[in-house]
Amino acid sequence: MTSKMRLSRAEYKEIVRWTEQLRPTRQCMKMLKDRFPNHSQSTLLSIFSLEYQKRTKRTISRHHAPDAIESYYQRYLSEAKAHPAAPVLLELANEAESPQTVDRWICLLQLMARIILDRFLQGPEGEMPSKTVLSSMLKEPSLIPDQILANNVYQCTINDCCYGPLVxxxxxxxxxxxxxxxxxxxxxxxxxxxxxxxxxxxxxxxxxxxxxxxxxxxxxxxxxxxxxxxxxxxxxxxxxxxxxxxxxxxxxxxxxxxxxxxxxxxxxxxxxxxxxxxxxxxxxxxxxxxxxxxxxxxxxxxx
Known part of the structure; x- marks a missing residue:
């Protein structure tokens, strides 16, 4: 069977509607391919990735509110202290999703990693780290001076299939x-x-x-x-x-x-x-x- 690459707008919208029911995991691509066998996997993955990024950008502001950042950071510090080997950021990202919204499938892995690292790097007077330093540490977590946080950021990077430096x-x-x-x-x-x-x-x-x-x-x-x-x-x-x-x-x-x-x-x-x-x-x-x-x-x- 030949896979279709040129889609009508109606076909595209049908695929987009279906992606809204899926979480951004590698397993979801098999579900998409089973649902739309006439379309190539590369086409479906590209559409899914584009939609993921659009929805992440639409939800990003509420997670960057100062009170939300501080809440996430204190939760991270508490959980990381109690369970140093646990994937704390992965769990925080999953909890940060809102099942009641249309964006319920957004998995905020890279966003959560950036928020927590940014807060960690703030100076005693609230000075913000440079974007260059932040980006370099997200790309290379071994540069992060705290080993537990470095491990958590690395876990976010390798588990996010649509966003981040690895992608x-x-x-x-x-x-x-x-x-x-x-x-x-x-x-x-x-x-x-x-x-x-x-x-x-x-x-x-x-x-x-x-x-x-x-x-x-x-x-x-x-x-x-x-x-x-x-x-x-x-x-x-x-x-x-x-x-x-x-x-x-x-x-x-x-x-x-x-x-x-x-x-x-x-x-x-x-x-x-x-x-x-x-x-x-x-x-x-x-x-x-x-x-x-x-x-x-x-x-x-x-x-």
Missing amino acids: DCIKHAIGQEHEVLLCDKLKERNLSFLDENQLRAMGYDKTPDIILEVPIAVEGHIVHWIESKASFGDDHSHRTYLNEQFWSYWNRFGPGLVIYWYGFIGELDCQRDRGILLKDCFPTDIVTLCHAAQQERLPHEPE
Whole structure:
């Protein structure tokens, strides 16, 4: 059975509704795949991760209230003192969820780790730690001077399947893997291009992943540049990319192609006439200038 990558908005919304019933655990992906067998696991995971992040951002403010922070911190100190080997932060994060709300499945692991570490690092006069120090300790818990807290932060990092430095590292690696895949596909077609590193070396500050030295045509549309996205293209992310990246590429380099390797909402592919084409894989029907010129030189068949 072929997995679907390009979803209608109705199909996407059905998947989103289903994710609201699931906790963010690795087991939930099997449940999603069983419920939506026609969609690839990578597409379902990308949608789930995007929805998780949206809901976490919507709930984050109430957990950052000063009284809430102090309550969490005192609970942590008490529990960690009584049970030094227990996964105290994991338990606090699970308790911090609100079963009565639509966000009941949010698991606040990285958020709880950040809140407690931030409070731990505060100076005697309430001075806040620098973001650099906080981030470095979240990425490398062994830098935390308190061993029990270091262990608890580490447990949060390895148990959170959608947020945090470990997930960021995995996403970065997957993104690079797909950029390499794109370059390999272009080389297979003998297409001349410049990648992002070459463009930055030439002085460009904001560039797509690929600029074609000789434009191509895909499904009748001219393409000067290609952007690789190892994620699902939903309304929010695509709108953000359009405003922050794609239109600036269009202004500078002309029309281009965006590949959402894990699929996208089909209705978003509505800017073709304005110069932005969406695909969920490397295009197979590429027409090059050389190919077009050869076609023009072919003798007409006799009538």
